[in-house]
Amino acid sequence: MPRTTDGDGTPVPQRLLAAATRLFAEQGYDRTSVQEIVEAAGVTKGALYHYFGSKDDLLHEVYARVLRLQQERLDTFAGADEPVEKRLRDAAADVVVTTIENLDDAMIFFRSMHHLSPEKNKQVRAERRRYHERFRALIEEGQKAGVFSTATPADLIVDYHFGSVHHLSTWYRPDGPLSPQEVADHLADLLLRALRP
Amino acid sequence: MPRTTDGDGTPVPQRLLAAATRLFAEQGYDRTSVQEIVEAAGVTKGALYHYFGSKDDLLHEVYARVLRLQQERLDTFAGADEPVEKRLRDAAADVVVTTIENLDDAMIFFRSMHHLSPEKNKQVRAERRRYHERFRALIEEGQKAGVFSTATPADLIVDYHFGSVHHLSTWYRPDGPLSPQEVADHLADLLLRALRP
DNA sequence: CGGTACAGACTAACCAGTCGGTATGTGTAA
DNA sequence: TTACACATACCGACTGGTTAGTCTGTACCG
Numbered sequence A, B: 001m002p003r004t005t006d007g008d009g010t011p012v013p014q015r016l017l018a019a020a021t022r023l024f025a026e027q028g029y030d031r032t033s034v035q036e037i038v039e040a041a042g043v044t045k046g047a048l049y050h051y052f053g054s055k056d057d058l059l060h061e062v063y064a065r066v067l068r069l070q071q072e073r074l075d076t077f078a079g080a081d082e083p084v085e086k087r088l089r090d091a092a093a094d095v096v097v098t099t100i101e102n103l104d105d106a107m108i109f110f111r112s113m114h115h116l117s118p119e120k121n122k123q124v125r126a127e128r129r130r131y132h133e134r135f136r137a138l139i140e141e142g143q144k145a146g147v148f149s150t151a152t153p154a155d156l157i158v159d160y161h162f163g164s165v166h167h168l169s170t171w172y173r174p175d176g177p178l179s180p181q182e183v184a185d186h187l188a189d190l191l192l193r194a195l196r197p
Numbered sequence C: 001c002g003g004t005a006c007a008g009a010c011t012a013a014c015c016a017g018t019c020g021g022t023a024t025g026t027g028t029a030a
Numbered sequence D: 001t002t003a004c005a006c007a008t009a010c011c012g013a014c015t016g017g018t019t020a021g022t023c024t025g026t027a028c029c030g
Helices: A012-027 A034-041 A045-051 A055-078 A084-101 A103-115 A118-144 A154-171 A180-195 B012-027 B034-041 B045-051 B055-078 B084-101 B103-115 B118-144 B154-171 B180-195
Strands: none
Touching (some): A012 A034, A012 A045, A012 A103, A103 B103, A154 B180, A180 B180, B012 B045, B055 B084, B055 B103, B118 B154
16 A cells, blocks of 8 residues: 555645645744644655755646636636626635635735745746736726726736735635625726726 | 844844744745744844744734734724715725735734634734724714615625735735725725715 | 843753664566 | 575654744933
8 A cells, every 4th residue: 555645645746735734824834834834734744855845846736737727717717708897896706716715825926925945036026927918918908899998008907906805815614694705706807887988 | 232233223023023033924924933033133032032933923013013003094084073984985095905915914814823822813803803893883883874785794894905906915915006005095996986876 | 329221151952864774565587 | 395685665763954033132312
């Protein structure tokens, strides 16, 4: 029997990543010791450094996972065969839902970027920029088509919307009055209303 | 000659606070050592612990200063003798300008809350809530008067706007194409456009 | 003379990463 | 089929470095 699945059925690297995600979100990156992570995952440091090069590496993996997921989803919505208003609305609402469904990831993402090594930070920023540009293209398309107001630069609109998405991890509580979908609908509405010509 | 003004004319506590603010914003709270702070302020640990109870205390002072400033400004704009649309617009734009003018403070505010002791964290949150409620009252007033749409709960509108304000420290660069006032005008416009009935 | 305003050496604790060691599976050749 | 080599998957004690906060001492002021 391989050690990789000792304890429960989940492979060790994934257990480590899950434990790290939760702890980073709860206590912050610097306040979480490697010892805590390995204990939460039911292994030891040997295991962690067998699969990951450093604590920093672990954080980077969290980022990579989130970025991959969001990019995929945006591609799906942006590339759909629908009018641009609907594509933007769906994409804007979806990113809200997935963010709420992974609030830990979101918390880490916006709070711990600066803990990444400069090199990895740059990499994540580049990936992030690609995402933003894809989103901005949608808005510009609508502006050119005349269905969105051109009063505000598309760039700023993107930061505007992602500001509110970013902020979700600060105020949203699963036991609050609004479901993820309701919040998403509201935020997407606000965006589209702000964009009315 | 009191030591309090050795070096330059600024009193030591303020020099310490200024150095801490800059360093916390640049490197984050946990990555900034007390030694670095006192060196940047041109004093020693003895001085710091003479004026502040702990490193945590220093961070708390940064928060207190920001909160006091913002609350004062909001009170001014919200209490003016103007129609509610103008009061909201002015308040929304002003918080953007002052945030940009104190980007270091904003960065610390949203990134380092969780580094405060639970007790101080609670205190800051309570203060923050008061601020939000004052802002929300403005929106509700406009909704009741029929000049703002009631499609979205006022609560969510507040988080929506402050999401974009919060986000400023992530993307705004003083050497970018937009002046603080221009950004403020755009963001206030977006808010009011989203609120059109 | 007593209080304020520091200076700076010191301590106790913690922590990321290392490294030598062990157990289990796998391919291969006699 | 067995025996041995080798790789993978860990274990956990240890190290070197760092850090917040303390404490004793000192200089100046009223």
